[in-house]
Amino acid sequence: MEVTGQRGQGCTSWLAHLIARAQKDGETTAWLQIAPGELFPPDLAAAGIDVRALAVGLLPDLKAQLRAADILLRSGGFGIVVLDLACAQPSVAAGSETRAARRPGDKSLGRLQGLCQKHGATLVLLTQPELTVANLRTKSGVRRLESLGLFEIEAISREQAVTNRSPVESTQWSSMISLRLSLKRRPPQPQGECPLRAKACKDKRRGPGYRFENSWLAPEGVF
Amino acid sequence: MAHNPVLSYEYIDKYELVELACVIIPSLPLQIFAAKDPEVRARPAVIVEAERPQAEVLWTNRKARLIGILPGMRYGSALAVHGELRAGVISPAEVQGAVDALVKALHQESPRVEANTQEPGVFWLDMKGLSGIFGSMSRWAQGVRSHLQALGWESSVALGWQRMAVYAIARHFRGIRIATTRQQEQQLLGRVQFNSLGNAMGSLKGIQAALAHLGIETIADFLALQPDALRERHGAEALQVWRHLNGDIAESLRNVEELAPPSAFLDLEPPDDQADRLSFVARQLLVQLLRQVAIRNQAVAELLLELKLEHYHGIDSVDTNADTAQFSRVAQVLSERLQPAEPTLQEALLVDLLRLRIENIRLTAKVESVRLTLHTVAAQAWQLRLWQLSGRRDLQSATLALTRMRAAFGDKSIVYAELRSAHLPEASYCWQPLERMVAAQSSGPASPPLLVRRVHKVKLLQAHLRSEPDGRMLHDGQLGRSLRQWGPFRLTGGWWFREIRREYHMVEAEAGDLLWVYWDVVRRQWYQQGAVD
Structure with missing residues (x-):
């Protein structure tokens, strides 16, 4: 499953909601991010997550994230694993990469998919289209995308991505993704409510194209 | 011609025309149980979570409540109170089936009907424009009750303007209540006991208990509270309820449409008799239809595949029963029915069933067109879930995985957040090494959901x-x-x-x-x- 949206469009909030619901259902959950990470636990607790039961991985790079996801899913002890790629950094220093280091994701993601099916687990990829577009501008960025072997990149300029502020269809993940949601948040209303719209760009089980929208409450201070 | 008070100008001047009706089937699971076992009405009866002594009692009828059996008790304890207690388990599928039947019945009373998803048995009906058709609104309401009674349902009906106001009135006052003016609606709403509200606005148990301690009994008392103070002391959920009851949140009616079974067809030009190509066409139609089915939150219970033959020369089908074959001969259409083991939304499974059936049909003529019709039922909640419920995860295995993580990436690679009482955001939490995976004690996501x-x-x-x-x-x-x-x-x-x-x-x-x-x-x-x- 992939959740994608521009930074600030509510992806983290949506996933926090998902994790709280999974925890209520008795699932074990983990969030893998690159150290030092960007999660703000007081808000997660307010959103309904038992933060003591949320395993948070603080990892050095993307390759380690994928390896960690493999370890957690392989154990069969985790129901939901979130791979936070929204703040991911290039995995290897320029000039030091080998072919194996450049392409860790090809095998990893196929393996992760198999592990998910075996243990009835869900791997959620949190992505950010703008990041991929921005990464096009740097050699290391292109390398990272290639190394994952997951992105199909359209020719779209960074300026377009920033000014349009729309869910960019530039990150088409491979066929392994079964559900791809694109999120967009609307400005806060006077009472502090922020409508959040999710669109299913891909859904192998139900078919794509459906949308759902809910009112979310902005953090304290906005109302 | 009889004088019709609703249509007279004096009446319109004096009374506003109601816009909304709320129909409530009180204790819907108990009524379903009573329909299955008529003795339930005459004896203490309960609906339990499951048929085991430790299962929770979810619903109780009046006779059970009078002898002290209340929701929340264990089934074993309830049996100890009354040895001849009638108990039953009503599955979510049965409740959903009853709701679907009720929606269908209520569509005969109003063109737009909404079923509340959080509290089964609560329905809102659009009344706009119906005054001129039915004349008296009380006659309309009596007609609705009689109709439902004939179907075996006890109901209460309230008419007014505000969605949650009519809900609260119908829930509190049994029978029929019609507000003739908005002021009267507010008066009726104010008299409603706050504890009599159900889950239509979300779970209110905590708020109801907290407010009962403060002596707040009626909705008038509740609405007299300051919204800011209410939010501060009882949370955003309480504020949301206050705003619903105060009429601050205007939600339009989400009509549950009476929909025909999804169906699609494709003309083949030129006609074809190759099984693989016909399978591909059928798959194409199926994918298109599954989207509609999924949007309705339904699942496929049966597929009807109809192949129209170019020239009629008789039909021979491996699995076709006699009735279908006879029908097909007359209509020159070959009909095949396929039923998955249980209602499903899985495209791959349905495609496979279609392919297997098409491969086994011996066609005596080429197919001119293919029609596919899906018969659907309400999908089970688990079919729409993002993850499968696997029962209890093995925490020991999870802990072992944490150990492997530490071995691979260092002691601080896998942590949990410890919240601290501090003013500065960066001091309000710290990451602690996670040695052992523990079971979550979450009561579910915040309602309304919070942005983080x-x-x-x-x-x-x-x-x-x-x-x-x-x-x-x-x-x-x-x-x-x-x-x-x-x-x-x-x-x-x-x-x-x-x-x-x-x-x-x-x-x-x-x-x-x-x-x-x-x-x-x-x-x-x-x-x-x-x-x-």
Whole structure:
């Protein structure tokens, strides 16, 4: 499953909601991010997550994230694993990469998919289209995308991505993704409510194209 | 012609025309149980979670309540109170089936019907334009009750204007209640006992218990509370209920449409008799139809595949029963029915069933067109879930995985957040090594859901320049100007060591981002702490 949206469009909030619901259902959950990470636990607790039961991985790079996801899913002890790629950094220093280091994701993601099916687990990829577009501008960025072997990149300029502020269809993940949601948040209303719209760009089980929208409450201070 | 008071101008001047009706089937699971076992009406009866002594009692009828059997008790304890207690288990599928049947029945009373998803048995009906058709509204309401009674359902009906007001009135007052003016609706609403509300606005158990301690019994008492204070003391959920009952939230009716079974067909040009190509066409139709089915939150219980033959020369089908074959001969259409083992939304499974059936049909003529019709039922909640419920995860295995993580990436690679009582955001939590995986004690997501913030490495924002247009240019102008801001929220501390004085603001940037920034009073600089995501 992939959740994608521009930074600030509510992806983290949506996933926090998902994790709280999974925890209520008795699932074990983990969030893998690159150290030092960007999660703000007081808000997660307010959103309904038992933060003591949320395993948070603080990892050095993307390759380690994928390896960690493999370890957690392989154990069969985790129901939901979130791979936070929204703040991911290039995995290897320029000039030091080998072919194996450049392409860790090809095998990893196929393996992760198999592990998910075996243990009835869900791997959620949190992505950010703008990041991929921005990464096009740097050699290391292109390398990272290639190394994952997951992105199909359209020719779209960074300026377009920033000014349009729309869910960019530039990150088409491979066929392994079964559900791809694109999120967009609307400005806060006077009472502090922020409508959040999710669109299913891909859904192998139900078919794509459906949308759902809910009112979310902005953090304290906005109302 | 009989005088019709509703259509007379005097009546319209005096009374406003109601816009909404709420029909409630009280204790729907108990009524379903009573339909299956008529003795339930005459004896103490309960609906239990499962047929085991430790199962929770979910619903009780009046006779059971009178002898002290209440929801929340264990089934074993209830049996100890009354040895001849009737007990039954009603599955969500049975409840959903009853709701579907009720929606169908209520569509005969109003063209637009909404079924509440949180409290089964609550329905809203659009009354706009019906006054002229039915004349008296009380006659209409009596007709609805009689109709439902004939189907075996006890009901209560309330007519008015506000969605939650008519819900509360119908829930509290049994029978028929019609508000003739908006003021009267408010008066009736004010008299409703707050404890009599159900889950249509979300779970109210905690709020009801807390307010009962404060002596707040009626909705009039509840609405007299200050909304800000209510939110502060009882949370955002309580405020949401207050706003619903106060009529601040105007939601339009979400009509449950009476829909024909999804069906699609394709003409083949030129006609074809190759099984693989016909399978491909059928798959194409199926994918198209499954989208419609999924949007309706339904699942496929049966597929009807109809192949229209080019020239009729008789039909021979391996699995076709006699009735179908006879029908096909007359209509020159070969009909095949396929039923999955249970209602499903799985495209791959249905495609496979279609392929297997088509491969086994011996066609005596080429097929001119293919029609596919899906017969659907309400999907089970688990079919729409993002993850499968696997029962209890093995926490021992999870703990072992944590050990492997530490071995691979270091002791601080897998952590949990420990919340601390501190003023500054960065001091309000710390990461602690996670040695052992524990079972979550979550009561579920916040309602309404909350947006959360992500913290970034604290970033100095550039100083405001006189040459800039109104508003601060954020992130080197990438996010545009700041449109609105909320604050300041002052935080101070560390005066005994290194004084910290910050004024926090939430800033809405032109690009839509909600940034979390602060003004450092000591350093006289703006910093960004994070952003809402």
